[in-house]
Amino acid sequence: MNWSGLFHLGSRYLAGNRTKTILLVSAFTLVWLLPAAITLLAGKVEEHLRSRADETPLVLGRAGSALELTFNALHFTKPEMATLPYREALKVAESGLAQAIPLYARFHAGSHSIVGTTFDYFRFREFDYAEGRAFLRMGECVVGSAVAQANEIGVGDYVISSPETLFDLAGVYPLKMTVCGVLESTGSPDDEAVFVDLKTTWIIEGLGHGHIAAAEAGEDERLETGNENVVRLNASVVEYNEITPETVESFHFHGEEEDNPVSAVIVVPFGAKEQALIKGRYAGVKDLSLVEPAAEMDELFETVFSVQRIVLGMLVLVGLATLALGLLTFLLSYRLRTGEFASLRHMGASPRMLKALIGFEAAFVFALSILLSVVLLWSLLSLAPTLIRLLVG
Amino acid sequence: MIFCRKLEFRYPGESVALSFPEFSVEAGETVALIGPSGCGKTTLLNLISGILVPDEGVIEVGGEQIQSLELAARQSFRLRNIGLVPQNFELLDYLTVRENILLPLRLLDRGRIEKAHENRVEELAEKTGISPLLNKLPSRLSQGERQRAALCRGLVGKPPLILADEPTGNLDTDNQDRIVSLLLEEAGALKSSVIMITHEPSLYGRFDRVENVMSLRMEGGE
Incomplete structure (x- = not known):
C-alpha cells in the first residue's frame, strides 16, 4: 500500500468525474458554510449594533x-x-x-x-x-x-x-x-x-431659503399688491441653491x-x-x-436569536440529510465501480487499499469542502462591514 | 517456474469441483491453454495467479507456495511476479492509456514512477503502435487499441510470468498476430513464462506447448 499511488488514483478519479465531485463538494461546503456564516454574521451584526447602542444612553x-x-x-x-x-x-x-x-x-x-x-x-x-x-x-x-x-x-x-x-x-x-x-x-x-x-x-x-432682497427685486419679480409699502415677490425670483459667505445673510426662516x-x-x-x-x-x-437603545437591542436580538436557533436547527437537519445523501452517493459509487475494483484486485491491489482509496476520495471531498467553506467564510467576514451596512441600512 | 499438484477448487454454491491433478510450466516456456468454454481455463489461470485459492492442492510459482500465503501477501506477490492480460482489458476509464499502463507500478509499495518506467511505457507503446494514444482516455480507443494497451500494462513490470486470458478474442487476424508476436517476443527477451488462453488454432504453433484443459483436469465432486 503506498500513499502516492493512492493519491494518484483517487485524485484522477475525482478529476475524471468532476461533475460529481463539484456537486458533492458544493453540497458539503454549503452544509458547513451556512450555519457558520449565519452564526458569525449574526454575531458581527450584534456586536456592531450593540456597540453603537451602548454608546448612546x-x-x-x-x-x-x-x-x-x-x-x-x-x-x-x-x-x-x-x-x-x-x-x-x-x-x-x-x-x-x-x-x-x-x-x-x-x-x-x-x-x-x-x-x-x-x-x-x-x-x-x-x-x-x-x-x-x-x-x-x-x-x-x-x-x-x-x-x-x-x-x-x-x-x-x-x-x-x-x-x-x-x-x-x-x-x-x-x-x-x-x-x-x-x-x-x-x-x-x-x-x-x-x-x-x-x-x-x-x-x-x-x-428656510435665500434669495435677493425684496427691495432689490425688479418689476418682473414682483406681485401687484396695491400698496407701495408692501412688496411681494412672485415665483420668478430665483432661490439660491448654494449658501456662500455672500448669500448666507439672505437665508431666513418664515x-x-x-x-x-x-x-x-x-x-x-x-x-x-x-x-x-x-x-x-x-x-x-x-x-x-x-x-434606551441598549434595551431595544436586547429585545431585537432576543427575537433574532430565537429565529436564528430555528434556522440553525433546520440547517442542521438539512445538513444531516445532505451528508446522508453524500454517503449514499459514495456507497452507490462503490457499487458502480465493482468492475474497476475487480480490475485493481486482479492486478494486485489489496481490499484494504481499495477501502483506503474510497476513504481517500471521501476525505478529499470533505477536506476540500471544509477548506472552501473556511475560505468563503473568511471572505464573507471581510465583507461583513459592507453586508452589515446593507442589512442595517 | 509453475508447479500445480492435486488442485481442487469449487465455486461457492457449485456442486461440481474442478480438479487439476498436475500441471507445470518451465521458466521461459510458453503454453497455449485450449479447451471448450466453461471447461476451467480461466479458473486455472486465476488459481495460478492467486486470484482464487484452491480448496485442496499446491500451487508453486517461482518457488513460492501461493495458496498458503495471506491475502495481502498473495496480492503483493502477484503484483511483483505476474503480468495479467485480461480478455476484457480492465482499463480504468478515468486514467489515460499511459497511466493505465503504469498502474501496476503505482500499486507497488513505493509506487514512484521513474524515468526508466516512462521509457519502458514508450518502448512498449512504440512496439504495439499505440504511442500516439498514450495521453488519451480508453474510451477514445478501438477494441484492438485497448487490447494492446492492456498487453502493455501486463508487460510493463517485466514479470517472470505472464498470464493472458484470450487477449486476442476481440481482434481481427492481423491484430491477433501482432499481439501474440509482441507477447512472445517480450517474453523471450525477459525469459518469462507465458500461459495464454486461446481459441484460435492458427496461433497454436507459436507456443512451445499446447495444453487442452479437458485433458488436464479430472471431473470430481459428487
Whole structure:
C-alpha cells in the first residue's frame, strides 16, 4: 500500500468525474458554510449594533416604533419616520437633567444620509478630523471617511443633496454644500454620513431659503399688491441653491425655529439620578417616546436569536440529510465501480487499499469542502462591514 | 517456474469441483491453454495467479507456495511476479492509456514512477503502435487499441510470468498476430513464462506447448 499511488488514483478519479465531485463538494461546503456564516454574521451584526447602542444612553422621538427611532438616531436609517419639533430638544436641555443633541436624518446625498445636528454631536462621538474643521455656518458640511473615500472628495469640494422626488416641483430642491471637514474613520455609521448644521437640513426641506432682497427685486419679480409699502415677490425670483459667505445673510426662516422638525434627540443624562428622573418624566407622555437603545437591542436580538436557533436547527437537519445523501452517493459509487475494483484486485491491489482509496476520495471531498467553506467564510467576514451596512441600512 | 499438484477448487454454491491433478510450466516456456468454454481455463489461470485459492492442492510459482500465503501477501506477490492480460482489458476509464499502463507500478509499495518506467511505457507503446494514444482516455480507443494497451500494462513490470486470458478474442487476424508476436517476443527477451488462453488454432504453433484443459483436469465432486 503506498500513499502516492493512492493519491494518484483517487485524485484522477475525482478529476475524471468532476461533475460529481463539484456537486458533492458544493453540497458539503454549503452544509458547513451556512450555519457558520449565519452564526458569525449574526454575531458581527450584534456586536456592531450593540456597540453603537451602548454608546448612546437615551433617544427621544415621536411615539411609534422604538426600534425605528433607535435605528434613525444611531444609524440614520428610516428617514420616513414621524418627526418631533425642535422645541422638545430645547426642553430636555432646559430641564438641566441631560444634554440634548438633536438629529434630523431625513435627506440624502446619493447613498449617504445627510444628518443635521449640532456641534455637540461631534463632541459626544469624540470625532477626530482627518482634514479640515467643523461646520461654522449653514451650507457647510463635514463628511464621514467613507463618504470622502467613495466620492473622492475633500475639503473645498461639494456635496449636493438629492431631490426627494424628481417631478415634485414643490418638494425638496438640491442644495450644494461645501465640504469643510473630513472625519477620521470610526467604523460606525458616522463614516457614511454627511453632517450639516440643523438649519441646513431645514433649508433643504424648504423651511428656510435665500434669495435677493425684496427691495432689490425688479418689476418682473414682483406681485401687484396695491400698496407701495408692501412688496411681494412672485415665483420668478430665483432661490439660491448654494449658501456662500455672500448669500448666507439672505437665508431666513418664515416660521418659529422651535417648530422646525427633528427626527430624534440623543439624550445624555448627567448622571444615574438624572437618567431616572428624565425617564420618569417621559414615561407618561403619549406622543413622545424616550427609548434606551441598549434595551431595544436586547429585545431585537432576543427575537433574532430565537429565529436564528430555528434556522440553525433546520440547517442542521438539512445538513444531516445532505451528508446522508453524500454517503449514499459514495456507497452507490462503490457499487458502480465493482468492475474497476475487480480490475485493481486482479492486478494486485489489496481490499484494504481499495477501502483506503474510497476513504481517500471521501476525505478529499470533505477536506476540500471544509477548506472552501473556511475560505468563503473568511471572505464573507471581510465583507461583513459592507453586508452589515446593507442589512442595517 | 509453475508447479500445480492435486488442485481442487469449487465455486461457492457449485456442486461440481474442478480438479487439476498436475500441471507445470518451465521458466521461459510458453503454453497455449485450449479447451471448450466453461471447461476451467480461466479458473486455472486465476488459481495460478492467486486470484482464487484452491480448496485442496499446491500451487508453486517461482518457488513460492501461493495458496498458503495471506491475502495481502498473495496480492503483493502477484503484483511483483505476474503480468495479467485480461480478455476484457480492465482499463480504468478515468486514467489515460499511459497511466493505465503504469498502474501496476503505482500499486507497488513505493509506487514512484521513474524515468526508466516512462521509457519502458514508450518502448512498449512504440512496439504495439499505440504511442500516439498514450495521453488519451480508453474510451477514445478501438477494441484492438485497448487490447494492446492492456498487453502493455501486463508487460510493463517485466514479470517472470505472464498470464493472458484470450487477449486476442476481440481482434481481427492481423491484430491477433501482432499481439501474440509482441507477447512472445517480450517474453523471450525477459525469459518469462507465458500461459495464454486461446481459441484460435492458427496461433497454436507459436507456443512451445499446447495444453487442452479437458485433458488436464479430472471431473470430481459428487
